[in-house]
Amino acid sequence: MNDGYQERISALLREKNITNNELAEAIGKGKATIGRYLTKGPTRTYPSIEDLSLIADYFNVQAHWLCFGVGDKHTDAEDITYAAVNQSATTVSVYNRTEVNALLNGESPSSVGAIPVPPEYHSCFGVMYPVTSSVSYKWDCIALVNPHKEWVNDDIVLARLPGNPYPDFFTLVKVGAIIHVWYGDDTTKNAIHQVNDQEIDVIGVVRWGTWKKRI
Structure with a gap:
């Protein structure tokens, strides 16, 4: 069990x-x-697995997610077991975009959970991907970011643009020395920026992702 259960319980409350x-x-x-379960002060006490299971049942979420941050709120234990046994899956942590800078600086920011992924993605990390329209009321999207992959035209990347302290998701197309930048995966409109290599900090390429259903 990791200390992240405190944040997960508080978020559910x-x-x-x-x-x-x-x-x-x-x-x-x-x-x-x-109160003692959720405090980080000297009066803190630790819940038993049984108590955490009761809390998970009350909120109708999976106990392995609440206790350990594995999978998401609704990933069945059988699915995780199947992935681990039959596909040699590993798990990677998932972060909000605002926590990525701390992660890249070698700090240990709070994650929002973990997801099982194929073993070739063990060095990647997950980032919450913004979604719009009616789907966002029921689903969250997690993008898997590969920091070791060089991007090519039409890739979706996690990157920082000039003047923006936090990274975001963009589609990039390089023509000559100029990189044309679209927000997210929507390239139907005009590019929102035109930059050169020195003006954009590409953190990683989005190569795989998953969806998780909201409560």
């Missing part, structure tokens, strides 16, 4: 607008107990 007291009553604990 906010998402469902549930109080510590309501959660405590649901799993047969006192309100103060939930």
